[in-house]
Amino acid sequence: MSADEVQPPVILRVQQPSDPVGAVTEDDAARRATAYPKIRIGAPLFGHALKAEGGLWQVYAVVSDTPQAARDDLAHHLMEQLDETTHPPLAAGLTTALGVLDREKVNEVVINGRMHRVVRVDTFARFGPDGPEPPRPTDRDPRDAEGNDSFLTPEIVIDPDGATGPSEAMLRVELTTAHYPRDQVPANVYTDSVAAVASHPVGVILPTRYAAAESVGGSWRPYSRAVATPQLARDEIAFGLRHIEPRLLRLTADQAVAYQQTADTLDSDPVDEVTVLGRHFRVTRIETLVRMGASGPEMPRPSDPDPDQPPGADGQR
Known part of the structure; x- marks a missing residue:
């Protein structure tokens, strides 16, 4: 790396909370960091972002499991703009970008001078x-989950230079320098992960996600997708016990009743752990981080699985 390519030092602006709620949240975070000291990197999520005023980035709907799903979501977002606009130059730019996204796996499109980018977000669990x-x-945990399934509602403008509380500042340092362990992933995944720490040295914490996990043979396995609230994760467990497991397993009548009763418990009582017939489930907390480099948020890596094709590629549509 030449002198011109050396990244400037990362400076975090730390600000103590001045309100009682903020103080309690900070204390809660400190206690959990002690009780759950190890951090493990999970599978990434993908979304899209718009370069906003002042060089900041506005991030939308980081809910996709693959880069192509995020491209499709971006195309849907642009199509909505096209349907609403009465400005001919903007309509022309949107039409051109949609044509490219329909045929090619591109992670950036520029529309009337404004950059839209598919972005990658790391996920972590303590x-x-x-x-x-x-x-x-x-943690915010509305019992009525309706309307809370969007990852960023409303969309959020990320500011790497903005002030943050002590616990979030420590978390940013902890997560930004983390990468996949060499012995747990393929060589190309490990190489890309280490390279991202250097190429995108600034991390910005995004809203927390939640997922269901099951304890199997002494280890924990994901049981559901990542969702926006703890209640939605409980709903994922309840749905699985009520509808998925009976189809996968040959349950006796008594076993089916036990699964149904456990699902009913989750519907009526916001507990974070349940056990049914020896199976143990837990709602887990998922930290999320977007990595920032000189050109903005990190895009999908070459090693990220991206099996799907654009809808119009090779005459698919």
Whole structure:
């Protein structure tokens, strides 16, 4: 790396919370960092972002499991703009970008001078002696999950230079320098992960996600997708016990009743752990981080699985 390519030092602006809620949240975070000291990197999520005023980036809907799913989501977003606009130059730019996204796996499109980018977000879970970290008492947890399934509602403008609380500042340092362990992933995944730490040295914490996990043979396995609230993760477990497991397993009548009763419990009581017929499930807390480099947020890596093709590629449509 030449002198011109050396990244400037990362400076975090730390600000103590001045309100009682902020103070309690900070204390909660500190306690959990002690109780769940190990951090493990999970599978990435993907979304899209718009370069906004002042060089900041506006991030939308980071909910996709693959880069192509995020491209499709971006195309849908642009199509909505096209349907609403009455400005001919903007309509022309949107039409051109949509044509490219329909045929090619591109991660950036420029429309009337504004950059739209598919972005990659790392996910992490804290682990302690008893397994992955469950939701915190201070986490937002609406019982009515309707309308809370969007990852960023409303969309969020990320500001790497913005002030942050002590716990988030420590978390940013901890996560930004993390990469996949060499012995747990393919060589190209490890290489890309280490390279991203250097090429995108600034991390910005995005809203926390939640997922269901199951303890199997002494280890924890993902049981659901990542969702926006703890209640939605409970709903994922309940749906699985009520509808998925009976189809996968040859349950007796008594076993089916046990699964149904456990699902009913999750519907009526916001607990974070349930056990049914020896199977143990937990709602887990998922930290999310977008990595920032000189050109903006990190895009999908060459090693990221991206099996799907654009809808119009090779005459698919």
